[in-house]
Amino acid sequence: MECITSSFSPIGELVKGGAFTLPLAIGAFPFAFIFGALALQNELSMMATFSMSFFVFAGAAQFVALGLISLGSELWLIALTTLVTNLRHLIYSVWLQPYTKHLSLRWKSILSFGLVDEVFAIVSQHYTENRNEFSHFFFLGSVLFLWCIWTVSSVAGYIVGDQFPQIYELGLEVAMPITFACMVVVMTQSKTSILAVFVTGIIMLITKELPNQSGLFVASVVGVAIGAFAEKFLKEDEK
Amino acid sequence: MISIILGMALVTFFTRALFIMLPERHSLPKKMIEAMTFAPQVVLTAIVVSTVSDLAKNKGSLEYILLMFGSMLLAMSLSYKTKNLSLSVIAGLACFFGIQALI
Structure with a gap:
């Protein structure tokens, strides 16, 4: 780069x-x-x-x-x-x-x-x-x-x-989630990123009770994977 | 205690440095980098959802939860409209602490 x-x-x-x-x-x-x-x-x-x-x-x-x-x-x-x-x-x-x-x-x-x-x-x-x-x-x-x-x-x-x-x-303690939420809004502009963010939120709620905050990692990996798949699917669809 | 702190420091550094410390000639696969495009917003979303659900559970009172969600919604709406991060965060925090001081 x-x-x-x-x-x-x-x-x-x-x-x-x-x-x-x-x-x-x-x-x-x-x-x-x-x-x-x-x-x-x-x-x-x-x-x-x-x-x-x-x-x-x-x-x-x-x-x-x-x-x-x-x-x-x-x-x-x-x-x-x-x-x-x-x-x-x-x-x-x-x-x-x-x-x-x-x-x-x-x-x-x-x-x-x-x-x-x-x-x-x-x-x-x-x-x-x-x-x-x-x-x-x-x-x-x-x-x-x-x-x-x-x-x-x-x-x-x-x-x-x-x-x-x-x-x-x-x-x-609300300062951090408010700031992060605003950053997510600014960063999330495409349809695929909205989908990735939405899925991450749901997976995070489901995995919230996993020990040692491992839900954060699980939800993030799933969100990244969903975003990548959606992007690939959209590109193939455009072709 | 020294060994505990040293062990924690090494493990923490390992997770943060594992990919950053790769030599310049060892680039990550292109597909991996492309997949990571969404990583910032995805990780931040997971942290926001996790923190907000913890706060809502621990603080308990309905006034606190409504105030927190209201302030967050205001900040996010401003962020969407203006794309101005500082203004949005200041407005959200001012709303939260201002109303909290009044009640």
Whole structure:
């Protein structure tokens, strides 16, 4: 895939990446804060809480791991559960591969580390609509901003979480679904994409109770497959 | 605890990096890339449906559920009409937090 050259700058894209991630950071903040508070309740040390958010940086998997740690589960079970919880990231990795294949191993490592849901949402839209020669800086800006918010909020939740119980009542958690829903509307323009989105929604509701959020992966794979088949069917029909 | 965090970090990095880390000469099959066209909207839809159903179940009150769906609908309609993501999200959040503050 060719890059569209223009007058973009690395710093400009870095800042833009962070700025575009702001609405999603509002949604990530309470989750990280609650994670910190729960870590304290589960008798994790502050260093362990910080390290988990800093080195793992995987919201849902961290919550699941907390529960398993409190039950005294074995390492292999925690690792396996983390793998299942994060399976959807494989889809992100496949999608981004054509856009990042020219980058150095160091760049790929850093960007891969930060490839969480919110970052993928922002970055996939950027690569689709505004790709330029410094898009990896935009990607990095999004990763760094969310990583800082996630780590700092986790530690804050650990330190003061029990003094601010009203934070759970503010409803900040709606920021993420509202932002993602708007992005889906902007991205979904063709008949086949509407079909893929609709089927995904139904499959997600059916598979919601599968363990460790594996329904997310199942629904996404089915949705992608339906979209691809519908596209192929339509093309053959046009011939 | 160190081994748990290290294990989780490695497994998480593996799922995110598996395809991105492929050397440039190893391109993914064209059909696979084409099939992935819908991946962003499909994954985001799955996350929205999952999160909204969790929130509706956990928060319980009808006012919260109606307010959440109303705000989301407003934001999505604006997004469809204007294609302006920032404006739509700000309007949706303003609606949610504004009405929540009033009631």
